[in-house]
Amino acid sequence: MKISNKQKKKLTPAQQQYQEFAKQREPKRPVLKNCLKAFFVGGLICTLGQALQTIFITYFGFNKVTAGNPTSAVLIMLSVLLTGLGVYDHIAQWAGAGTAIPVTGFANTMASAAIEHRSEGYVLGVGGNMFKLSGPVITYGVFSAFVVSLVKIIIMKLGGM
Amino acid sequence: MEKFVWAFIVGGAICVVGQIMMDVFRLTPAHTTSTLVVVGTILGGLGWYEPLVEFAGAGASVPISSFGNALVKGALAEYEMSGIVGVLTGIFEVTSAGISAAIIFAFLASLIFKPKG
Numbered sequence: 001m002k003i004s005n006k007q008k009k010k011l012t013p014a015q016q017q018y019q020e021f022a023k024q025r026e027p028k029r030p031v032l033k034n035c036l037k038a039f040f041v042g043g044l045i046c047t048l049g050q051a052l053q054t055i056f057i058t059y060f061g062f063n064k065v066t067a068g069n070p071t072s073a074v075l076i077m078l079s080v081l082l083t084g085l086g087v088y089d090h091i092a093q094w095a096g097a098g099t100a101i102p103v104t105g106f107a108n109t110m111a112s113a114a115i116e117h118r119s120e121g122y123v124l125g126v127g128g129n130m131f132k133l134s135g136p137v138i139t140y141g142v143f144s145a146f147v148v149s150l151v152k153i154i155i156m157k158l159g160g161m
Numbered sequence: 162m163e164k165f166v167w168a169f170i171v172g173g174a175i176c177v178v179g180q181i182m183m184d185v186f187r188l189t190p191a192h193t194t195s196t197l198v199v200v201g202t203i204l205g206g207l208g209w210y211e212p213l214v215e216f217a218g219a220g221a222s223v224p225i226s227s228f229g230n231a232l233v234k235g236a237l238a239e240y241e242m243s244g245i246v247g248v249l250t251g252i253f254e255v256t257s258a259g260i261s262a263a264i265i266f267a268f269l270a271s272l273i274f275k276p277k278g
Contacts, residue, residue, distance in 0.1 A: 031184045038180035039173035046172025049219030069258035080266040084274035097179035100190045102223045107263045114271035126271045136191045141198040145232035148206035
């Protein structure tokens with residue numbers, strides 16, 4: 001757990017020593033190995049997406065723009081299914097960001113939150129907690145999209161871009 | 162065939178950026194994905210994300226950063242059609258399929274599956 005400098009000043013010398021000690025003893029993360037795994041799995045998921053997109057364009061008459069919708073829907077369905085079967089979390093343990101960053105990771109957080117909280121009931125448990133893990137993405141995505149759009153509109157009105 | 166290679170490389174590269182944010186900068190997965198979405202909205206606003214999608218296909222449209230780009234794209238497209246209110250009504254226009262699908266399938270999953278472990 002990272003501690004800000006402000007909090008650090010409040011700690012007693014003994015606590016500070018312990019923080020230093022804990023920092024030294026923390027196992028080094030194999031960054032390069034993790035990055036290779038993330039690259040491989042993330043790349044595979046995107047290649048699968050590309051394959052689905054190609055299938056939708058070739059056989060179902062979608063065009064380049066509209067094919068995005070069924071593609072992400074199928075990826076999300078697969079991800080939710082694998083999450084329910086308990087497979088996705090095993091892959092995620094190994095692949096790290098490779099499974100968290102693609103849209104499948106977003107579906108995984110929603111499905112796992114929904115399944116985990118079903119014991120608390122379908123309204124307050126499933127309904128209330130479904131967005132518990134994926135909420136930040138939607139909140140910050142929408143707010144920042146709002147700000148970016150307004151800035152862009154103002155710049156366009158002023159005659160730039 | 163070339164499309165698949167670029168989808169693999171670009172998609173993998175975006176995931177490596179995420180992995181570095183988690184391992185080197187010690188961000189939680191939620192912080193990482195939120196940051197990438199915000200980066201996606203900014204790149205979308207600058208008009209730099211669409212060329213990347215054009216080039217890498219699903220390699221750029223499957224990672225979560227494309228969610229940010231799609232939010233901006235929807236808001237701006239609807240602004241062209243119906244003025245400033247379009248920013249509010251259009252924001253989920255492009256991403257609607259993904260979010261609806263995620264809600265519907267996640268709910269179905271909660272009916273069918275029991276928690277593991």
